[in-house]
Amino acid sequence: MLKSNNDMTKHICLISLLLSATAMTIANAAVPHACNLNFNPENGWKIHRLKESNKVTDHIWQQPADEELTRSLAQWKPGSLTEQAIFAAVEDVGVATGRNVSDPEDLYEHWQGMIIYNNSLYFTHVTWSQLGPGYKKKLFRNFMNSIVQSYKKDGCRLPDVFMMMNIESVFPSAQKEVETSNKSSSSTTARAPVMCIARNVMDAKKCTLVPNPYFKTLNAWQKMTAKIRRNCPMNLPTWRQRQDRALWRGKCGFSSCESSGPRMKLGMLSACGDNSQYLDVAFKEETGCHRMEIWVREKNCPWLTDNTSQLINKVLKGAVIDQASFCQAKYLVNMPGQYQGSYSRHLQYIMPTGSAILIWETLSEFDEFYYHHLRPGKDFLWVHGDKDNSSKSYQNATGSKHIVEVVKQLRQNERRAWRLGKAARRFFQHNLSADALKKFWLETIHMYAKLQGFAPHVPAEACAMTRDAVSDRIKQMVALREA
Numbered sequence: 001m002l003k004s005n006n007d008m009t010k011h012i013c014l015i016s017l018l019l020s021a022t023a024m025t026i027a028n029a030a031v032p033h034a035c036n037l038n039f040n041p042e043n044g045w046k047i048h049r050l051k052e053s054n055k056v057t058d059h060i061w062q063q064p065a066d067e068e069l070t071r072s073l074a075q076w077k078p079g080s081l082t083e084q085a086i087f088a089a090v091e092d093v094g095v096a097t098g099r100n101v102s103d104p105e106d107l108y109e110h111w112q113g114m115i116i117y118n119n120s121l122y123f124t125h126v127t128w129s130q131l132g133p134g135y136k137k138k139l140f141r142n143f144m145n146s147i148v149q150s151y152k153k154d155g156c157r158l159p160d161v162f163m164m165m166n167i168e169s170v171f172p173s174a175q176k177e178v179e180t181s182n183k184s185s186s187s188t189t190a191r192a193p194v195m196c197i198a199r200n201v202m203d204a205k206k207c208t209l210v211p212n213p214y215f216k217t218l219n220a221w222q223k224m225t226a227k228i229r230r231n232c233p234m235n236l237p238t239w240r241q242r243q244d245r246a247l248w249r250g251k252c253g254f255s256s257c258e259s260s261g262p263r264m265k266l267g268m269l270s271a272c273g274d275n276s277q278y279l280d281v282a283f284k285e286e287t288g289c290h291r292m293e294i295w296v297r298e299k300n301c302p303w304l305t306d307n308t309s310q311l312i313n314k315v316l317k318g319a320v321i322d323q324a325s326f327c328q329a330k331y332l333v334n335m336p337g338q339y340q341g342s343y344s345r346h347l348q349y350i351m352p353t354g355s356a357i358l359i360w361e362t363l364s365e366f367d368e369f370y371y372h373h374l375r376p377g378k379d380f381l382w383v384h385g386d387k388d389n390s391s392k393s394y395q396n397a398t399g400s401k402h403i404v405e406v407v408k409q410l411r412q413n414e415r416r417a418w419r420l421g422k423a424a425r426r427f428f429q430h431n432l433s434a435d436a437l438k439k440f441w442l443e444t445i446h447m448y449a450k451l452q453g454f455a456p457h458v459p460a461e462a463c464a465m466t467r468d469a470v471s472d473r474i475k476q477m478v479a480l481r482e483a
């Protein structure tokens, strides 16, 4: 079992002195209050300061918290959560995903510790490896920082809290799940109190889902989605001018024969064959496709053939399309993620376009924090390609139809397609807009704080997050080390 204090101090960001001065300067002038967010159909989510309440953790929600939070945290009574249980859960997931749990660098590769203390945000478990510009941990830190800063600006006060966050999208297979659950009696209780961004449906109690880091920051997301809305007017005459095909652009990506993502994508691309009048689908770059071709040549995957290679070459050259211009098509396809066939951030970008959303049915294998709100047939339609018996991943989602059939039907019923697009856009406002993300995090932090039976403390070496400073500073240190 891990010793929490040891591990909290081992993986730190080494720059607390540098940053503590900056942290002081952002203290809010107004006395911060406990806050709530309420949804109003006219104005969306609005912050609500609770002036009467002094104790943030005492405050009463005016609406029930999101089901994902109530469900995944239900097994914990207020005040029952210990630091040990949190670290046990981290180790538990580590074992199941095949990480070397006695090597903290390896174990914490995908974990990010996060502390909110006295209304400021701190991070622990920042590892040295993988500090590239797009690396998810960095994105995540920036995203969380923007959320905490935003509450501060609103004059809100957050409760003290400590969380461990898994920023990977892949969770243990069913087989490993069995091994883990037999490991010891404690592992059943070591399930819920960690956070993750995507979770296999079979691991429903393993962690609590929170938004993925690809929203970047609240401000960036707000700007990006405002641009999409401007680019994509919804009045029917204008909407009618959108291209009458289902559009998809994405990465090739390939990690193993078992991963369902690339196989599903090939399934869709092959459906394109004689159907280019209905589908406009292509890979947007060659990276990853080369690896797939190598596999084709070596014929290691039973489902890859020489024809796959032909297919890849044929469909590779799709024009890259700016995300804010996706609404040039009436129908937009969401495919599973690049490597393991898990979630894809694509969906959060296409929901606000007002085009009808077609989701490849394998999505039902993985959950993100908002999937349980999506209503098939109303907010989107399930689709699939030619089913083949080598694919274990098809879940036969209710109502799923062949993608070409779906496009043909929607062409016959334009108003239905338009209504689907409007519903997706409404869904977006409610669940995925910057304010909705803010609201989700406010609930998460409050619910989690209530469960904790310990007072979170800031280890001496933890770093205060102000701007982008954490990983920039580490990069400098890496450079110094290498010089």
Ligand SMILES: *[C@@H]1O[C@H](CO)[C@@H](O)[C@H](O)[C@H]1NC(C)=O
Residues within 6 Å of the ligand: 027, 028, 118
């Ligand atoms: C909490 O933050 C406020 C404002 O930044 C500061 O004045 C106060 O000393 C801090 N309290 C503790 C216990 O750190």
Ligand SMILES: *[C@@H]1O[C@H](CO)[C@@H](O)[C@H](O)[C@H]1NC(C)=O
Residues within 6 Å of the ligand: 100, 101, 102, 103, 104
């Ligand atoms: C796991 O990590 C420990 C500590 O770094 C190391 O000694 C050991 O060799 C590693 N085991 C494997 C299988 O890599």
Ligand SMILES: *[C@@H]1O[C@H](CO)[C@@H](O)[C@H](O)[C@H]1NC(C)=O
Residues within 6 Å of the ligand: 178, 179, 182
């Ligand atoms: C785990 O427990 C289940 C039910 O008790 C049992 O069927 C299964 O064989 C066990 N698995 C392992 C790997 O011990």
Ligand SMILES: *[C@@H]1O[C@H](CO)[C@@H](O)[C@H](O)[C@H]1NC(C)=O
Residues within 6 Å of the ligand: 305, 307
């Ligand atoms: C590969 O494609 C050719 C024509 O392009 C076709 O005749 C052949 O049946 C295909 N092979 C397989 C295994 O699908």
Ligand SMILES: *[C@@H]1O[C@H](CO)[C@@H](O)[C@H](O)[C@H]1NC(C)=O
Residues within 6 Å of the ligand: 389, 390
């Ligand atoms: C798929 O079907 C073919 C022929 O119908 C059969 O030979 C093959 O064993 C099947 N594969 C799987 C994985 O069931």
Ligand SMILES: *[C@@H]1O[C@H](CO)[C@@H](O)[C@H](O)[C@H]1NC(C)=O
Residues within 6 Å of the ligand: 394, 395, 396
């Ligand atoms: C899905 O349906 C197909 C054909 O109806 C069937 O062969 C397959 O076993 C089903 N898959 C699952 C996971 O239920």
Ligand SMILES: CC(=O)N[C@H]1CO[C@H](CO)[C@@H](O)[C@@H]1O
Residues within 6 Å of the ligand: 066, 373, 427, 430, 431, 432, 436, 439, 440
């Ligand atoms: C977190 C969040 O905003 N959840 C909302 C998602 O949308 C459904 C209805 O579509 C609401 O009931 C949820 O509260």
